Amino acid sequence: MIRPRLGRLLGAGLVASLVVAGTGCKKGEDAKPAGSPSAATPAAAAPSAPAAPSPSGRAPAGAGQGLLLDAGRAADLRLTSDGRFATYLMNGQKPRLDGVPPQMLLGELRVVSVEGGEPRKLGDSVTNVPGGLLFSADSRYALYLTGYNPASQSGTLNVATLDDAKAEPAVLGTAVSYMLPSPDGSKVAFVDGGKLKLGPLPAGPFVDVAAEVSTAQFTADGKALLFKRRLSAAGGLAVVSVDKPEVAPRKLADQVGDYSVSPDGQRVAFQVRSESVRGLYDLYLAELPAEKPKRLAVASQSFGFSPDGKWLARSENGKPDVPGDLYVGPAAGGPGRKVGERVETFAFSPDSQAVGFLDKYDVTARAGLMAVASLPDGAPKRVGDRVPNFVWGADASYVAFLSRFLKPEYSVDLMLYPLGAEKAEKVHRGVFGYGFMPGNGQVVFRSNCIRNGRACDFKALELPQKAEPQTWLQGIFSYKLSTDGKRVLATYARMDSDTYDIAVYDAKAQARKPLDQGVQVPVYFGGKEDSRAVYIIAQGPKAGVYSVSALP
Numbered sequence: 001m002i003r004p005r006l007g008r009l010l011g012a013g014l015v016a017s018l019v020v021a022g023t024g025c026k027k028g029e030d031a032k033p034a035g036s037p038s039a040a041t042p043a044a045a046a047p048s049a050p051a052a053p054s055p056s057g058r059a060p061a062g063a064g065q066g067l068l069l070d071a072g073r074a075a076d077l078r079l080t081s082d083g084r085f086a087t088y089l090m091n092g093q094k095p096r097l098d099g100v101p102p103q104m105l106l107g108e109l110r111v112v113s114v115e116g117g118e119p120r121k122l123g124d125s126v127t128n129v130p131g132g133l134l135f136s137a138d139s140r141y142a143l144y145l146t147g148y149n150p151a152s153q154s155g156t157l158n159v160a161t162l163d164d165a166k167a168e169p170a171v172l173g174t175a176v177s178y179m180l181p182s183p184d185g186s187k188v189a190f191v192d193g194g195k196l197k198l199g200p201l202p203a204g205p206f207v208d209v210a211a212e213v214s215t216a217q218f219t220a221d222g223k224a225l226l227f228k229r230r231l232s233a234a235g236g237l238a239v240v241s242v243d244k245p246e247v248a249p250r251k252l253a254d255q256v257g258d259y260s261v262s263p264d265g266q267r268v269a270f271q272v273r274s275e276s277v278r279g280l281y282d283l284y285l286a287e288l289p290a291e292k293p294k295r296l297a298v299a300s301q302s303f304g305f306s307p308d309g310k311w312l313a314r315s316e317n318g319k320p321d322v323p324g325d326l327y328v329g330p331a332a333g334g335p336g337r338k339v340g341e342r343v344e345t346f347a348f349s350p351d352s353q354a355v356g357f358l359d360k361y362d363v364t365a366r367a368g369l370m371a372v373a374s375l376p377d378g379a380p381k382r383v384g385d386r387v388p389n390f391v392w393g394a395d396a397s398y399v400a401f402l403s404r405f406l407k408p409e410y411s412v413d414l415m416l417y418p419l420g421a422e423k424a425e426k427v428h429r430g431v432f433g434y435g436f437m438p439g440n441g442q443v444v445f446r447s448n449c450i451r452n453g454r455a456c457d458f459k460a461l462e463l464p465q466k467a468e469p470q471t472w473l474q475g476i477f478s479y480k481l482s483t484d485g486k487r488v489l490a491t492y493a494r495m496d497s498d499t500y501d502i503a504v505y506d507a508k509a510q511a512r513k514p515l516d517q518g519v520q521v522p523v524y525f526g527g528k529e530d531s532r533a534v535y536i537i538a539q540g541p542k543a544g545v546y547s548v549s550a551l552p
Contacts, residue, residue, distance in 0.1 A: 059499055059518030059540035066516050066533070066548030069112045070119040074536050074545050075105055075520075076128035079114070080139035083526040085162050086534050087111045087142060088545055089128060095150045104129060109144055111162060114526040114534050114547045122160050122169060129153075131178065136185035141201055143179050143188065153177055157190055159202045170203040178215055182222045187242065189216045189225055196227050198245045207245040210238065218242070219265030224289050226268060228256060237270055239289055252293050257281045261288075262331055264309040274299055279320045285312070285333050294333060299324055302344060305331055306352040311375060312336070313355055315343055323361050328375065339373045339380050345389070349396035354378070354419060356399050358387055370401050372419065383417045383424040393436045393443070398463065400427075400434055400443050414445050416465065427461055428469055437507075438485035445469075446476070454493040460507070473505055473512065478521055482530040482550075489533055489550060491521055502533060506552040515548050525550060 074088040092107030094100070109126035112119040123146035126132060132155070133144040142162055145155030157176035160169040173192030181188050181201065189198045189209075196213040199206035209225070212233035217226050222242060227249075229236040234254040241247060252270065258281075259270035266288055271281030276298060283300035286293040296314065297303075301324055303314035312331045318324030326343035329336030339355065340346075345368070346357035353375055358368030359382060370384030383399075390401035399417045401424075404410070414431035417424035427443065432453055434445035440463055446456035458473040477493040477500060486507055491500040499518040505511070519535040526534040526547060533550040537543050 058497060059537050059542060060494070060497065063499075063516065063518030063537050063540065064542035064544075064546065066535075066546035067116055068542075069114070069116060069534075069545040069547055070110060071544040073538060073543050075107065075538065077520075077522070077524070077534065077536050077545065078133065078135075079524050079526050079534060080135045080142075080162065081137065082139040083524075083528070083530065083532075084113060084115075084139060085111050085142075086114050086524075086526065086545060086547075087122070087133065088536065089126060092128070097150050100150050104150065106148055106150075109133070109146075111142065111160070112545065114532055116547070118165070120165050123158055125155070127155070134179060134181060136181040136201065137183055138185035140185060141181070143181060145176060145179075157192070159188070161202055172204065172206070173197065178213075180216055180218065182218050182242070183220055184222050187218075187222070189218070189227075191216070194230070198225060198240075198242065209240055209245055210249055217259075217261060219261050219268075219288065220263050221265035223265060226259065226261065228259075237268075239268070239286075241289060250290055252286050253284060258303075260304055262305045262309045262312075263307060266309070267305075267331060269296075269303055269305070269312060269314070271300065271303075277319070280318060283314050283316075287332075296329075296333060296336075297324075297327070302346070304346070304348070306348040306355075306375075307350060308352040310352055311348065311355075313346055313348070321363060323363070326355075326357055326359075328355055328373070337377070340371055343368070347390070347392060349392050349419075350394060351396040353396060356390055356392060358390070367404060370399070370403070370415075370417070370424070372399060372417065374419075384415050391435060393440045393463075394438060395440045397440060398436070398443070399424075400436065402431060402434070414443075414447075416443060416461070418464070425465065427465075428459065432456060435481075437481060438483060441485060442507075444472075444481075444488075451493065458488070458490065458505075472507070472510070473503075478523075480523065480525055482525055484529070487525075487530070487550065487552075489523055489525055491519070491523055494518070497539070499537075499539065502535065504533065504550045504552070509552060511552060513552060515550065516546065519546075 075092045076089045078087050089107030092105035105128045106125045109122040110119045125147045127148040142160045148155035154175050154177040156174050157172040158169040161167045175193040179190040191213050196209040197206040212230045214230050226239045236254045237256040238249040238251045240249040253272045255273035257271035261268050274280045274282045280299040283297040284293040297316040299318040300314045301318045313328045315324035323342045323344040326340035327336030340357050340359040342361050343357045344361045356372050359371040361368035367386045367388045369382045370387040371380045371382045373380040384403045386404035387401050403415050411429050413429045414427040415424040416427050432446045442460040444460045449456040455475045459469040461469040476490040478491045480489040488505040501517045502515045520538045523535040526532045532547045534547045
């Protein structure tokens with residue numbers, strides 16, 4: 001785990017970096033792990049059928065083969081977690097304000113069922129900036145900012161009930177800079193004019209919790225809400241009971257940097273500006289909801305809890321340009337066991353039985369030695385050199401990582417280490433993006449890339465390793481995996497326009513089915529059991545939002 005995030009940020013201090021999913025890796029770059037099955041990650045597919053050339057900037061003549069959900073110039077396609085609804089911005093425009101990111105848009109937010117039906121307008125001047133639109137975890141509600149002001153990074157918070165097309169959206173606040181639904185989707189916390197408010201969805205009532213607040217985070221069990229104050233309020237971190245928000249919050253510390261809540265919701269680890277090492281932070285731990293924090297480490301740059309909440313890993317005794325040493329100890333606090341030196345990147349295995357990390361990390365080269373340590377007391381084992389990144393398999397039996405080889409010629413190769421084995425084995429040379437299929441049946445990756453990474457072979461190695469990797473697809477740009485791991489949704493970068501063709505690949509039958517042409521990335525699985533592909537055609541007379549069957 002790299003240093004923890006504060007969740008979906010919006011408001012003062014937000015870096016307005018917009019997500020551009022599905023971009024390929026240029027030749028010579030170290031591609032990162034593929035990530036979650038739903039992530040838009042470069043992969044490979046068989047070449048699409050030849051298409052008649054089309055003018056630059058226009059979709060090909062064969063585009064628009066799916067079900068048209070809504071016609072028009074759409075952008076920023078998103079799906080609810082259950083895959084039932086798609087939201088998008090119609091007729092988006094860049095704000096007329098100097099200094100905003102070129103990808104920023106303001107447009108009319110609409111929602112439609114991926115199975116088809118009447119599109120529903122939700123609001124105007126909605127932004128595609130991260131944090132401007134969120135869904136509740138149960139996919140019942142859409143929370144979004146209308147009348148978004150890029151200068152103040154705030155807008156009017158609306159909540160729409162997605163299952164009830166006749167229900168009018170509820171307006172919760174008029175100068176909202178941050179919002180976050182609770183893990184169970186029953187409550188929402190938002191910052192309106194600097195004041196943190198908390199209450200039930202969809203329409204309250206809401207309690208004023210604190211003033212001069214920037215961000216907030218629920219514990220995983222939803223029982224407590226942590227929030228950070230603005231720098232003008234000393235950057236303090238405090239906690240309040242969700243069931244009794246009227247009780248005064250308990251302040252944990254001032255001058256707080258990053259913080260992370262344990263998966264069981266019982267503890268919070270957080271950084272406080274160090275008094276002994278200039279420019280760095282010390283790590284503190286507090287039991288929730290009300291115990292006094294205690295310091296665990298000095299000059300700690302990265303930290304995180306194990307998935308089961310039993311362990312806490314952290315770097316200690318770092319310097320401004322040198323990562324600290326990695327220690328792993330009980331999540332309840334106390335001394336930790338040193339497992340690595342100069343560690344910037346680490347990740348627990350999904351079963352919390354081991355930790356992987358990049359040892360002796362070179363900040364300039366952005367690489368280290370791949371190492372794995374079994375918990376609680378296994379000796380660290382180094383299994384790779386010059387490693388920029390790695391990923392655990394879903395069942396924690398394998399670690400996949402890239403390694404840079406310098407001889408006989410420079411190459412970035414994919415390596416696979418079965419936990420407990422003597423050494424890692426090379427999977428393939430020249431890899432650009434990799435990951436595990438759901439269920440760990442295969443490790444998949446892109447290779448043999450041309451056109452600056454826009455056309456690659458998509459290969460799969462059966463696990464446990466029995467033979468050479470198989471080429472599932474050729475010439476693809478990006479891919480997504482279905483939740484059950486049985487299908488691959490692949491895109492192909494066209495030569496005649498800045499658009500993509502899409503196809504679905506059945507891993508069991510080893511069969512590929514073309515779906516449509518001239519679409520924009522990203523493309524999503526949607527519908528019941530990922531039965532449909534959902535996408536946008538942004539150019540030409542057939543511009544609009546589409547879905548098509550993604551079944552074999």
